[in-house]
Amino acid sequence: MPVSDYLINNRWTAETPDVLQLYSFPTPNGQKVSIMLEEVGIPYEAHLVTLADADVRSPEFLSVSPNNKIPAIVDPDGPDGETVALFESGAILIYLGDKTGFGLPKSGAKRAEVIQWLMWQMAGLGPMFGQLGFFVKFAGADIEDPRPRERYINEAKRILGVLDTALEGKDWIAGDYSIADIAICPWLNTLEFYGAKEMLGFDGFKNVAAYSERFNARPAFQTGRNIPARPE
Structure with missing residues (x-):
């Protein structure tokens, strides 16, 4: 499913939908993912999701992050060409480590x-x-x-x-x-x-x-x- 078909795109519209979309705020958990993305150098587009209920409890954000916490990502270039949507900073770090080979041994x-x-x-x-x-x-x-x-x-x-x-x-x-x-x-x-x-x-x-x-x-x-x- 393309990024444009995700509900979150109705509120935080992707200008470049063919790159990874980051929905975050620069708290420590949010910083983990933005720092990782800077380390690996893959293209991404960042969207500011404030910590206010109007953002994190909105139907659009909950559609990707049901625990109503930042950060979340939607990656149109997932395994086998499938789009991947993820929440939880640790899960995202593991995903990006496996995707890029950076910072996480394969086995x-x-x-x-x-x-x-x-x-x-x-x-x-x-x-x-x-x-x-x-x-x-x-x-x-x-x-x-x-x-x-x-x-x-x-x-x-x-x-x-x-x-x-x-x-x-x-x-x-x-x-x-x-x-x-x-x-x-x-x-x-x-x-x-x-x-x-x-x-x-x-x-x-x-x-x-x-x-x-x-x-x-x-x-x-x-x-x-x-x-x-x-x-x-």
Whole structure:
């Protein structure tokens, strides 16, 4: 089915329907896919989907992303020439890794290791850091009971410790640069935005701090971190 036949195209119209369509917002989960697309260099068209219910709960967006979360893609150049529509940032990274051969070994123990750390980010680091942000910076910061805040501070410290240990003697989490790094590092950058680095003792996690700096220096991060561009 061509991109133009998808319901989402009625709201976010593809100007170049023969290239991959990205529906996203530059949060850490959205950045994963835009950074990956910049790394692999395949043509794509980015559409800004705000986090407002009017966008993410619209019938058009739900037709591709039924969990009403960014990012999502529609790729007219899928396997066997079929169009592929996907939601969930981790699933999209695996799809793009398999499609391009970048950042994801085709088979064997190294592939399993990359997927292991990708799942660790999806199930642990991302959700826990998101809760940390809620209780430190957003509405949860007004809750008087200190226990929720302390829980996520302590869990974030534990997660940083896991990552710091795993990075000992390595530049990248699975040895070679991979989709796991693309998943993990945008979430590390949220700690600055949350104002949480000092309370977590971030600089004491030397391997993590150096890892984050290496990732942020990559040209694909510098470009992809604000695609589609955040509204002024």
